[in-house]
Amino acid sequence: MRAVVMHSPGDVRVEDRPDPTIVDPTDAVIRLTATCICGSDLWPYRGVEPVDHTNMGHEYVGVVEQVGEDVRTVAVGDFVVGSFVTSDNTCEICQAGYQSKCVHAEFVSVASGTQAQLARIPHADGTLVATPGQPDADLIPSLLAASDVLGTGWFAAVAAEVGPGKTVVVVGDGAVGLMGVLAARELGAERIIAMSRHADRQALAREFGATDIVEERGAAGVARITELTGGLGAHSVIEAVGTEESMLQAIRSTRGGGHVGFVGVAHEGVSLPLDELFFAEVHLHGGPAPVRRFLPELIRMIWERRIDPGKVFDLTLPLEDAAEGYRAMDERRAIKVLLTL
Amino acid sequence: MRAVVMHSPGDVRVEDRPDPTIVDPTDAVIRLTATCICGSDLWPYRGVEPVDHTNMGHEYVGVVEQVGEDVRTVAVGDFVVGSFVTSDNTCEICQAGYQSKCVHAEFVSVASGTQAQLARIPHADGTLVATPGQPDADLIPSLLAASDVLGTGWFAAVAAEVGPGKTVVVVGDGAVGLMGVLAARELGAERIIAMSRHADRQALAREFGATDIVEERGAAGVARITELTGGLGAHSVIEAVGTEESMLQAIRSTRGGGHVGFVGVAHEGVSLPLDELFFAEVHLHGGPAPVRRFLPELIRMIWERRIDPGKVFDLTLPLEDAAEGYRAMDERRAIKVLLTL
Structure with missing residues (x-):
C-alpha cells in the first residue's frame, strides 16, 4: 500500500509499505476513504517532537476490509469512523466516558499510521462506530472531522461545561478551536467569543457560530474579555493551543468558579504556575x-446534515x-488538509 | 486590645493594639470568643512568605460588638462565624457559590488580624453567619473550625466530587486534610484512604472516617493507591499541602476522568508540568x-452535634x-492550636 512516512523533520514522503494485517483477534483492517493532517503532526514536522521514518496519521474514515475473529460490532463492508485512541469501551473507565484513558488505550498511530491506503485498528469493537449506511460523498469530510478535530473540540466544550446562557471564549483559531466554536453553538451557548487575528479563520469562526471576535492577545486579550463580560470573565473557556501562554490566556479569561476545557496538546517542559491556578479558582x-x-451523537448530527464540520478542511489533495x-x-x-485516496 | 503580631519570621509577640472601629457602613466589629493558628501562618513564620510587624490570624468566632449602619443580617450580641475571605454574598460570583472570588473579596486578615480580642469584619452581611443562639462552650472549637479548616476541607471534598460509592484519597494529614476526611465521610464516600506517616494523625484520620491509611509517599504511594483501587486510581483526591510533590501525588493517584480538589495554598515559583496534567485527564x-x-450547613451539623471537627485542635492555649x-x-x-480569650 501507499503510506505517508516522515523521514525526519520537514521530510515527508509517500512510499510503498506492507499492507497491515490482523494481528490480534480484536483487530480490524480498514481501507481508508479519506484521511487528513493534524495540527499535532506539525510538532514532529517542525522538530519539536522526535521523528524517524515514522508512519503518520491518526484520523480516519473508511470501509472495513477484514476483521479478527472476536470482532462483533463492525463487519466487512461497513463504513466506519473511529477515534484516534483505541478503547475496549467496556472497562470501568470507558463506561465513565473516558475512552481515551481506557485500560486498553493506545494511540492508533502506534498500531498503524492512517495517512495510508489501509490501517489496522486494534479493539475494533470499542474503537470504531459504523455509520447508518454508506455515506454520500459530501458527508465524508464531516465524518472524517468527527474522528479527531470535531470530537476534540466537542470534548473541550463539554469539559468547559458550555451550555445555555453561558459566555464562551475560544483560545486558538486552528481546526480544533473552530470545532470548539461549532460545539459551543450546538450546546446552546449564548455568546461565543473567538480569539483570532486571521481574517479567514475569523470568517469560519463566525460561520460556525462565533458572536464576537477578539484580536488582542496576552494581557490586552484578557482585558478585552473582561470588558466584554462585565468585569467577571467568561463562564467557559476552550483552550486549543497547548502552550503556557494559551493556558494562561484561558485561565485569566475565566471567572472564579468557571470552567476551562483544554485540549491543546501540551509538550514536555511546558508548566503552569500553581499559585496562579490556585487563586484563579477555575475548574x-x-x-x-x-x-x-x-x-454516535456526532455521526447522527452529521448524517442529519445538522452540522457541517467538514468546512474546516480548506485544502484537499491526493494522498x-x-x-x-x-x-x-x-x-x-x-x-x-484533507487527503483523498 | 491585645493582639498577636509577627515582627519577623519566628518572632511572634502579643501586644497592645488600638481597638478596631467601624470604617465602612457595611462593617461589623466582633469580640472574639476563640481564635486559632493556621498551617498557612507557618509560611511567614518560617520565612517563606514576607512578614513585617504583621497582625496575624484569619479564623474567628465571636460576638458582634458594633455594626455599621448598613448591616442588616447580624446584630449586636449575635454569636457569629465568618469566612476568612469577605464577600457581599449577592454578586453573580457569590450567587454561583464562589464567595472567595466575590467582586468584593478581600482576605479578612487585610482588614484586621483575628488573633486578637477584637476584629473588624468588612461586608458583615455577606461574610458572617449568626448561629441559632449562644453556643454551648463545647461547640466553640467546632464552630471555629468551620471558619477555615472545616470549610476548606469540605470545599476540597466537594471540588473532588466526593460522593456515595466513591473511593477518596486524601493527600496531606494536617488539619485541612483531616477535615477533608471528615467531609468525605459526611458526603457518603465508600472508601477513604488517608496518606499519613504520623501515628497521632492516622488515629485522628480514622476517627474522622478514614478506612485505610497509606504511609508511602511519592512513586511508592501512587503504586499503593493504584493497587488499592484495582489498577484504576481513586475517583476523588483531596490535596491539602500545596507543593508540586503533593499535587503530582494527587494527580497520579486519580483515575482518568476522576477529580482532584486542591486546597493546599500554592506558593510563588511552584509549577505543574502541563503535559502530565494533559495526559492524566483528571478534573x-x-x-x-x-x-x-x-x-449555614456546617453550622447546622455542628449545632446538631452530628460532626465534631473541633477535635482537630489538639492544643489549647491562652492568646x-x-x-x-x-x-x-x-x-x-x-x-x-486553639487560642482562648
Missing part, C-alpha cells in the same frame, strides 16, 4: 479527547501530495 | 475555599501564649 479539565464517547499538505499547514496557508 | 479544581457557601502555639505547630508537636 480545569482536558487532555486527549474521549472521542468515542461522542461519536500522493501529502508533502505539499504538510507545507501548506506549516506555512498557515491551510487550516486543515 | 482539577481548587483554590481559597468559598467557606461562606458551606457555613497570651500564642508564641508557644506557633512553636508547637512549627515543630509538629500540635496539629492545630
Whole structure:
C-alpha cells in the first residue's frame, strides 16, 4: 500500500509499505476513504517532537476490509469512523466516558499510521462506530472531522461545561478551536467569543457560530474579555493551543468558579504556575479527547446534515501530495488538509 | 486590645493594639470568643512568605460588638462565624457559590488580624453567619473550625466530587486534610484512604472516617493507591499541602476522568508540568475555599452535634501564649492550636 512516512523533520514522503494485517483477534483492517493532517503532526514536522521514518496519521474514515475473529460490532463492508485512541469501551473507565484513558488505550498511530491506503485498528469493537449506511460523498469530510478535530473540540466544550446562557471564549483559531466554536453553538451557548487575528479563520469562526471576535492577545486579550463580560470573565473557556501562554490566556479569561476545557496538546517542559491556578479558582479539565464517547451523537448530527464540520478542511489533495499538505499547514496557508485516496 | 503580631519570621509577640472601629457602613466589629493558628501562618513564620510587624490570624468566632449602619443580617450580641475571605454574598460570583472570588473579596486578615480580642469584619452581611443562639462552650472549637479548616476541607471534598460509592484519597494529614476526611465521610464516600506517616494523625484520620491509611509517599504511594483501587486510581483526591510533590501525588493517584480538589495554598515559583496534567485527564479544581457557601450547613451539623471537627485542635492555649502555639505547630508537636480569650 501507499503510506505517508516522515523521514525526519520537514521530510515527508509517500512510499510503498506492507499492507497491515490482523494481528490480534480484536483487530480490524480498514481501507481508508479519506484521511487528513493534524495540527499535532506539525510538532514532529517542525522538530519539536522526535521523528524517524515514522508512519503518520491518526484520523480516519473508511470501509472495513477484514476483521479478527472476536470482532462483533463492525463487519466487512461497513463504513466506519473511529477515534484516534483505541478503547475496549467496556472497562470501568470507558463506561465513565473516558475512552481515551481506557485500560486498553493506545494511540492508533502506534498500531498503524492512517495517512495510508489501509490501517489496522486494534479493539475494533470499542474503537470504531459504523455509520447508518454508506455515506454520500459530501458527508465524508464531516465524518472524517468527527474522528479527531470535531470530537476534540466537542470534548473541550463539554469539559468547559458550555451550555445555555453561558459566555464562551475560544483560545486558538486552528481546526480544533473552530470545532470548539461549532460545539459551543450546538450546546446552546449564548455568546461565543473567538480569539483570532486571521481574517479567514475569523470568517469560519463566525460561520460556525462565533458572536464576537477578539484580536488582542496576552494581557490586552484578557482585558478585552473582561470588558466584554462585565468585569467577571467568561463562564467557559476552550483552550486549543497547548502552550503556557494559551493556558494562561484561558485561565485569566475565566471567572472564579468557571470552567476551562483544554485540549491543546501540551509538550514536555511546558508548566503552569500553581499559585496562579490556585487563586484563579477555575475548574480545569482536558487532555486527549474521549472521542468515542461522542461519536454516535456526532455521526447522527452529521448524517442529519445538522452540522457541517467538514468546512474546516480548506485544502484537499491526493494522498500522493501529502508533502505539499504538510507545507501548506506549516506555512498557515491551510487550516486543515484533507487527503483523498 | 491585645493582639498577636509577627515582627519577623519566628518572632511572634502579643501586644497592645488600638481597638478596631467601624470604617465602612457595611462593617461589623466582633469580640472574639476563640481564635486559632493556621498551617498557612507557618509560611511567614518560617520565612517563606514576607512578614513585617504583621497582625496575624484569619479564623474567628465571636460576638458582634458594633455594626455599621448598613448591616442588616447580624446584630449586636449575635454569636457569629465568618469566612476568612469577605464577600457581599449577592454578586453573580457569590450567587454561583464562589464567595472567595466575590467582586468584593478581600482576605479578612487585610482588614484586621483575628488573633486578637477584637476584629473588624468588612461586608458583615455577606461574610458572617449568626448561629441559632449562644453556643454551648463545647461547640466553640467546632464552630471555629468551620471558619477555615472545616470549610476548606469540605470545599476540597466537594471540588473532588466526593460522593456515595466513591473511593477518596486524601493527600496531606494536617488539619485541612483531616477535615477533608471528615467531609468525605459526611458526603457518603465508600472508601477513604488517608496518606499519613504520623501515628497521632492516622488515629485522628480514622476517627474522622478514614478506612485505610497509606504511609508511602511519592512513586511508592501512587503504586499503593493504584493497587488499592484495582489498577484504576481513586475517583476523588483531596490535596491539602500545596507543593508540586503533593499535587503530582494527587494527580497520579486519580483515575482518568476522576477529580482532584486542591486546597493546599500554592506558593510563588511552584509549577505543574502541563503535559502530565494533559495526559492524566483528571478534573482539577481548587483554590481559597468559598467557606461562606458551606457555613449555614456546617453550622447546622455542628449545632446538631452530628460532626465534631473541633477535635482537630489538639492544643489549647491562652492568646497570651500564642508564641508557644506557633512553636508547637512549627515543630509538629500540635496539629492545630486553639487560642482562648
